[in-house]
Amino acid sequence: MIASDAVSIFDVSFKYGHLTVIDHLSLKIPQGQAFGLLGPNGAGKTTLIRLMAGLLQPDEGSIQVLNEPLTRKRSSIIGYMPQTPSVYQELSVRQNVEFFAKIYGMAAGSKRKTRVEEVIKIVDLWPKRDTSAHELSGGMRQRLSLACAIVHNPSIIFLDEPTVGLDPELRVHFWDYFRKLTAAGHTLIISSHTMDDATHCDCLVFLREGKVIARGSPSELKEAVGDPEASLEDAFLYFIRKGANENA
Numbered sequence: 194m195i196a197s198d199a200v201s202i203f204d205v206s207f208k209y210g211h212l213t214v215i216d217h218l219s220l221k222i223p224q225g226q227a228f229g230l231l232g233p234n235g236a237g238k239t240t241l242i243r244l245m246a247g248l249l250q251p252d253e254g255s256i257q258v259l260n261e262p263l264t265r266k267r268s269s270i271i272g273y274m275p276q277t278p279s280v281y282q283e284l285s286v287r288q289n290v291e292f293f294a295k296i297y298g299m300a301a302g303s304k305r306k307t308r309v310e311e312v313i314k315i316v317d318l319w320p321k322r323d324t325s326a327h328e329l330s331g332g333m334r335q336r337l338s339l340a341c342a343i344v345h346n347p348s349i350i351f352l353d354e355p356t357v358g359l360d361p362e363l364r365v366h367f368w369d370y371f372r373k374l375t376a377a378g379h380t381l382i383i384s385s386h387t388m389d390d391a392t393h394c395d396c397l398v399f400l401r402e403g404k405v406i407a408r409g410s411p412s413e414l415k416e417a418v419g420d421p422e423a424s425l426e427d428a429f430l431y432f433i434r435k436g437a438n439e440n441a
């Protein structure tokens with residue numbers, strides 16, 4: 194059997210008012226990978242993630258998630274961790290994760306309770322389980338936001354700049370956990386502008402002005418520069434200049 198793509202984007206365009214943010218973009222994201230969307234501020238990464246997660250609708254083109262449009266009924270196949278942790282400040286860690294488990298359709302009972310406790314431990318917040326979200330540090334709130342996004346065990350997880358503001362130790366911890374998720378067959382779609390995240394991804398696309406300017410594994414993108422010492426930053430600049438020359 195041929196594995197289906199996690200997400201397929203067909204010639205999608207999206208505008209905020211008159212501003213074209215995603216410009217006739219097509220992309221297929223295979224299942225079971227850590228797939229990175231990389232680009233400078235304003236390149237359209239968050240907008241693309243929100244389109245894939247069904248939170249925005251394309252003006253043109255279409256998007257399929259596991260070969261079908263993402264309807265409300267199917268929404269539990271995805272998890273979404275927004276750029277700014279959107280947890281309920283007055284609720285405790287446990288109550289927040291419980292709440293998301295409920296809205297993602299997990300039936301009440303011992304199975305849900307066990308899973309809620311499991312994800313709180315995964316993100317290392319067990320000692321803070323009864324602490325209100327507003328009493329957590331920024332990094333802890335980010336971990337809580339991750340727990341809320343994965344509690345229902347979704348096949349595809351959208352992570353919008355998940356490691357921004359995390360200390361190096363926590364960043365390593367997040368990536369250890371992300372790798373466990375991909376090893377278990379989950380697909381992670383991660384937006385970032387840090388090259389540190391990029392090096393961890395199986396596949397990357399470089400986005401610029403709502404268009405894909407390059408795609409490949411980190412080593413393929415670096416090799417394209419033709420300099421064995423090239424970094425991913427060099428590769429990104431190389432593709433930007435290449436695009437500028439081609440359009441000149």
Ligand SMILES: Nc1ncnc2c1ncn2[C@@H]1O[C@H](COP(=O)(O)OP(=O)(O)OP(=O)(O)O)[C@@H](O)[C@H]1O
Pocket residue numbers: 209212214232233234235236237238239240241386
């Ligand atoms: N709600 C909105 N209304 C109007 N314009 C918006 C809105 N959200 C984003 N934009 C604009 O769309 C463009 C792309 O924004 P987006 O947040 O998708 O970029 P990004 O690549 O995620 O940037 P960053 O790395 O800074 O998070 C930017 O020019 C931004 O100003």
